[in-house]
Amino acid sequence: MRPGDSERVRSLPLFASLDERSYAAITGPAFLQRFPANTQLLLEGDPVDFLYVLIDGQVELSGTWNDKDTVLTILRPVSTFILAAVVLDAVALMGARVLDRSNILMIPGEAIRARMAEDAAFAVAVSKELSGCYRGLVRTIKNQKLRSGVERLANYLLQLHARAGGADLFSLPHEKRILASLLGMAPENLSRAFQALKPYGVEVNGSDVHLRLVADLRRLAKPDPLIEKPFDNSHEARAEYQAEMSAAWRSA
Template sequence: MPAAAFKSVRALALFHDMADANFDRLTKAAYLQRFPAHVQLIEEGGAADFLHVVVEGCVELFASHNGRDTTMALVHPVSTFILAATLKDRPYLMSARTTMPGQILMIPSADIRTMLEIDPGFARAMVVELASCYRNVVKELKNQKLRTSVERVANYLIRQQKRHPGMEFALPVEKRALASLLGMTPENLSRAFGALRSHGVEVDGPMVRLTDIEALSAMARPNPLIDDFSS
């Protein structure tokens, strides 16, 4: 594995407290692979043979049922996904596909489970990581059940703005995927952007500028117990 990738994975909270020897052992058994855009990495219902780490690019987690399907989350570098299935040795609950070219590190699940037994630091880090994942899904569920679609869009934009230093930022994925993540159709996302124009939202292709955060916040009513993905 290239030194840069090695270093960035090592820096993850999940692997930070791990003994050096154990981390080396884990990465020796792992594969770092490049993928083009729009490649399906895992399929819902399949066996959880690998823990995946997005090193570069972006991965969309989605789920299907009865012909419908919905985006569950977007995973950005550097973070892991489908940790829980790996640990429980249970089928994946979500499928995953790349949204752009990137690099994925795949670590055999069996090695992760072994490491859990022998490295207490890793076990503790895992507890914290899983607790965070759990809380993030709970927030997403609250977001879905307690807000209208326009409110979800508005709060999404505010959250994105906070991650970016400048005045404007680019949507990280296609609008159709964003719409699905927010639990709405692409048509209604367009209309929502239109409705938010009067609250200082300017959308031009993938670029977004929020010219009046005050006004936008007043209608969006952000709530740390839903929107703060770091707590």
């Protein structure tokens, strides 16, 4: 790895508390690989031999059933994924596909499990990471089950508004087909949800969104700190924020 890449990996909450000996033991047998766009890294049911660390590019995590498929999340750097499967030495519950040309550090699962058994600090770091992921899953389930599609979209737009530093004009990070899947709705329902938000000042032009009546949108959305991901610098916030919608999906 380039020195700058190593520093970025080292700064992840999962590795930040490790001493140099433990970090070297984990990353020593790892290797960095470049994947072209549209490479399938994992299929559901595949054995998981590595913990993946996305350094550059984008990775889509997805699920399928009965000829249906859905996008669970889109990962951006720097993110780990498939941690729970590595810890349990279990098969993958979701597929992973490279969207853009990506650099991915692949750490053998045996090295992760061996270090957990030998290094209590690393075992605690893994526990904290998975705990943050579990809390992300709870937030996602509450969002899906307690809110309508229009309310989910309204809260998602308010999150983008916050990430943009409060700017009223910003761009959607995904094409609308993927966004619909992330929000748990069909593409045609997403279009109807955008139409339903027009009276609340939501204007959409392609991927550009303009929020003209933020206060009205917030009254409709009723954002809840027990559902929305935090934006502070706590361990919980860092753990939950690494995946686009929920850190839970990157651990499974």
